[in-house]
Amino acid sequence: MRMGRADAVAESLLALVLDGTFGVGEALPSEVELAGRFDVSRLTVREAIRSLASTRVIAVRQGKSSIVNPVEQWSPLDGRLLKARSRAGADPLMLPRRLLEARRVVEVAIAELAALRRDGTHLERMRTLQDQMRVAHGRGDVAACAEADLAFHGVLFEAADNVFLNALFEPLESVVRSLRDQTSSVAEIREHALIRHGLILDAVASGDPVAAREAMQAHLLQTEEDFETFLGPDDIADPATG
Secondary structure, eight states: OOOHHHHHHHHHHHHHHHSSSOOOOOOOHHHHHHHHHOOOHHHHHHHHHHHHHTTTTTOOOOOOOOOOOOGGGGGGOOOOGGGHHHHHSSTTTTHHHHHHHHHHHHHHHHHHHHHOOOOOOOEEEHHHHHHHHHHHTTOHHHHHHHHHHHHHHHHHHHTTTHHHHHHHHHGHHHHHHHHHHHTTTTTTHHHHHHHHHHHHHHHHHHTTTHHHHHHHHHHHHHHHHHHHHOOOOOOOOOTOOO
């Protein structure tokens, strides 16, 4: 129960950092003050601060108040922080581009392996998710479309059956989800994803690893082009809602 309250306090503190209430380099109020502000125990505050320190949003100083770190030091793997980190750079789309580079390293190989190792159940699930994504796109259900999109890629990982590639990708899941929620709000991007997913599915179903690799490469290239066309500096997913 206490950890649940600590998580809530951590989210509230993060919101105050993101809206500038507690600025970069500024000391946070004492544990006693924060405990009173949020009506929780000092231990709960301590756990909340420890949570934010794990993402490098704040630095804990022994015997002193914790301070807010420069945005550039915040974890790039936490989807809640993507917008703040992107805005801190000269090019707001740099982090999304770097994320796509990482996805190419992992997901192109995943598609190739999936074509070699998939079974009928994998293909059936991918077809079902493709249908769900199409229906959600048609009715403008952004959340359902994004969820089906992510699940489609998840089945590819399952079909590839490589725990080491899974482990490489796992730290990226939060930021991938945050960005996917935003890109799925653009109808043209959803349409492009549907087309590319269909080509990936066809290639994986055919058992052709080269075609699957090329289909995934084309999908990620299309995604990068969509970033440039449809997303501006203020369009990166809001870290407070990630």
